[in-house]
Amino acid sequence: MAAKILPYLLGGISVGGQYALIAIGYTMVYGILRLINFAHGDIFTVAGFIMVYAAATMPLYVTIPLVIILTILLGVLVEKVAYKPLRTAPRMSVMISAIGMSYLLQNSMWYLTGGLAKQYPTLPWISDKITVAGYTTSRVTIITPILTIVLVVALVALIQKTKIGMAMRAASRDFETAQLMGIKINNVISFTFVVGSGLAAIGSMLYFSNYATVTPTVGAMPGLKAFVAAVFGGIGSIPGAVIGGFIIGICESFIKGTGATTFSDAFTFALLIVILAVKPTGLFGENLTEKV
Amino acid sequence: MKKNNKTKIVSAVLIVALLAVLLLLDNTKGVPSMLLTVLRKGAIYALVAVSMNLLNGFTGLFSLGQAGFMLLGAYTYAALTIPVESQTSIYQQYPGGGVGFSITEGLTNAMGGFGLLLGVVICLILAGIVAALLAYVIGLPVLRLKSDYLxxxxxxxxxxxxxxxxxxxxxxxxxxSNLLYGFTSFDDFKIGSLKLSTVMPFVFSGLCIAVVVLLINSTYGRAFKAIRDDEVAAEAMGINLAKHKRMSFVISSFFAGISGALLAMYQASVQAVTFKAAMTYEILLIVVIGGIGSISGSVIASFLFVGCSEWWLRFLDNEKTLKNFNAKLIFAIIFGLIVAGIAVAIFFKQKKNGKLGANVPCIGTAIVALAAIGWDIWFVISPNLKLPLLRSGFRMVVFSVIIMVVVLFFRKGLLGDQELPDVLHRFGAWLQSRFGKSAKGGDAK
Known part of the structure; x- marks a missing residue:
């Protein structure tokens, strides 16, 4: 029995870790801007494509930092172009802008890549096969959860212990008052996008090492699922997003294991609706009172 | 009262004229098939955009479920109208599949052409009802949520x-996950040998939109708008929030279901894969371009949207090599003028806002414009005759850039929250005040 469960559990934890890394980007941006950054899933895909093209010409120790840096630049650029001009606009306008940005990124990727699925480069070491308790898998399956947890611990430390972290917490608690207290809100927001996009870039390396091909729309579904993970864990809460990511990844893996693959996506959204109906603040969300 | 009658007569004449033109287009040879595509698809998208606008623009409920309700409508319609004898071959993966009857076929056999129309209308309404019923069920938990959670x-x-x-x-x-096909489509509508393939989408979609317009101008519509503007105040005025939100959601889904069925009729096939979230996003963008809270805006925008994505920007997808140097020169001059025009417009706007100077937008515009003009000059000098960038997919990039520009800089869309007749009236009055009695179309009374 255990031998049967193990592969699904490992697969689920691995996917869950990848969702978690993407979910952090959603949850941090939502915490500060109250915006579902629909373009986040596409930024994740762009990171995959950058890797495909960079790895074709450059050695790996150059490409990995390059992918992370370019993805961060893209994330910040998206914020400056699509969200910053709408800072005082109604929330609906910003969300529409996010959807438009996602549309633009997808179409641009389609144009630049010719719309064909690209083979993701095999990353040495992490793509190697290893055997865990009689079950063969690639090393990335084991690396993902460990790396995720390390990154999250580092991130939480950053938010709790540093000055910029304090500014982020203040901004997510009350945007306007934080501004009055002398926090440079634009820097804080940019930094949030830096962290979110950087983690999405790392998440994309792990994700695509498992899935092997990149297409322009491939990021939409993991993006939405990561958002569900963020809501599930309580939006704005980083540990919540991580736990949400793992739970969704594991559940999904088991559902796929029972053969109902079409329902693995549906399950995620059903979970979302249940959690929104039962506990809208999510597992770790704080109860904020909406002022009239 | 007199003026009201006049408006009614004018609109009746306009509608008849429109239908006559469509009938003519349908039955004239040599009409570009793209034009017919745009008209048909545009009419259907207009309905779904209006249904989304009813929810997002008039009730203030930000819902992104339109594609799902369209899917339900499309499947309901398709399943009920596939002719009995083709059901075995269509459902070959599922022996014994199919509903075993076909409403349109049965009624056509019984009553001929009128039966066909009746059958289609019944099935369209059923498609709407299925979507509306599900919306009712979904609405119970979901409508308690706010803005982006919803x-x-x-x-x-x-x-x-x-x-x-x-x-x-x-x-x-x-x-x-297989196709459904073979059901009654727009091509089945004929009077004698007259084809009605473009007239029918307009008729169905127009009737539905008219119902929405009537609804919006009723007390319910005013209640919806009150909820949109201020929920708390609306509740204090005695509007039952839950009831009206649910009503708006159900009615919007009803029409989304019908438009899904119409889309199925237009495509002559249904497959679940096409009803993705991307479809909802497209419809949302139509609503935004037209103006959130403007029915006529949504209608105009859907034709523009379908026209741009299917037809007018199509040339961007094909590689093009210019014939000779003169053609290149003309292209380069036009390109240069467009770039310069946009740059001047931006500078003008900055100056109007008193922001002209060494700041990011101004310097950025200057750099981009100079780079573009520099490239333009280089292109003229170089022996290259092939236009750069043009290849498959470029159309959608340009298209999404246009959409982003609208979203960022023209946030109100085409008409804001006004309707076309009002805008025309005001424009007429403005013309009259500007140019005195010589202007036509003024309607100051």
């Missing part, structure tokens, strides 16, 4: 619906 929950429901429809156990009705 958006993501409805988006989630649409994705769940898409998965459920492809579920193997429902295969005998939905044919799993």
């Amino acid at each position: 958006a993501i929950a409805t988006l989630g429901f649409a994705e769940i619906l898409r998965a459920v429809v492809q579920y193997a156990k429902l295969g005998p009705v939905t044919n799993g």
Whole structure:
């Protein structure tokens, strides 16, 4: 029995870790801007494509930092172009802008890549096969959860212990008052996008090492699922997003294991609706009172 | 009262003229097929955009479930109208599949052409009702949520619906993930040898939009707008929030269902894969371009949107090599003028806002414009005759850039929250005040 469960559990934890890394980007941006950054899933895909093209010409120790840096630049650029001009606009306008940005990124990727699925480069070491308790898998399956947890611990430390972290917490608690207290809100927001996009870039390396091909729309579904993970864990809460990511990844893996693959996506959204109906603040969300 | 009558007569004449033109287009040889495509698809998208606008623009409920309700409508319509004898071959993956009857076929056999129309109308209404019923059920938990949570929950429901429809156990009705086809489509509408393939989408969609307009101008419509503007105040005025939100959601889904069925008729086939979240996004963008809270805006925008994405920007997808140097020179001059024009417009706007100077927008514009003009000059000098960038997919990039420009800089869309007749009236009055009695179209009374 255990031998049967193990592969699904490992697969689920691995996917869950990848969702978690993407979910952090959603949850941090939502915490500060109250915006579902629909373009986040596409930024994740762009990171995959950058890797495909960079790895074709450059050695790996150059490409990995390059992918992370370019993805961060893209994330910040998206914020400056699509969200910053709408800072005082109604929330609906910003969300529409996010959807438009996602549309633009997808179409641009389609144009630049010719719309064909690209083979993701095999990353040495992490793509190697290893055997865990009689079950063969690639090393990335084991690396993902460990790396995720390390990154999250580092991130939480950053938010709790540093000055910029304090500014982020203040901004997510009350945007306007934080501004009055002398926090440079634009820097804080940019930094949030830096962290979110950087983690999405790392998440994309792990994700695509498992899935092997990149297409322009491939990021939409993991993006939405990561958002569900963020809501599930309580939006704005980083540990919540991580736990949400793992739970969704594991559940999904088991559902796929029972053969109902079409329902693995549906399950995620059903979970979302249940959690929104039962506990809208999510597992770790704080109860904020909406002022009239 | 007199003026009201006059408006009625004018609109009746306009509608008859429109239908006559469409009938003519349908039956004239040599009409570009793209024009017909744009008209048909535009009419259908207009209906779904209006249904989304009813929810997002008039009630202030930000829902992204439109594709899901369209999917339901499309499948309901298709399953009920596939002719009995082709059901075995269409449902070959699911032996014994199919509903075993076809409403349109049965009524056509019984009553001829009128039966066909009646059958289609019945099936369209059923498609709407199925979508509306589900909306009612979904609305119970979902409508308690606010803004973006509501958006993501409805988006989630649409994705769940898409998965459920492809579920193997429902295969005998939905044919799993395979196509449904062969059902009654717009091409089946004929009077004698007159084709009605473009007239019918306009008739169905127009009637539905008219119903929405009537609804919006009723007390319910005013209640919707009150909820949009201020929920708390609306509740204090005695408006039952839950009831009106649910009503708006159900009615919007009803028309989304009908438009899904119309889309199925237009495409002559249905497959769950096409009703993705991307479809909802497209419809949302139509609503935004037209103006959130403007029915006529949504209608105009849907024709523009379909026209741009299917037809007018098509040339961007094909590689093009210019014939000779003169053609290149003309292209380069036009390109240069456009770039210069846009740059001057931006500078003018900055100056109007008193922001002209060494800041990011101004310097950025200057750099981009100079780079573009520099490239332009280089292109003229170089021996190259092939236009750069043009290849498959470029159309959609340009198109999404246009959309982003609208979203960022023209946030009100084409008409804001006004309707076309009002805008025309005001324009007429403005013309009259500007140019005195010489202007036509003024309607100051």
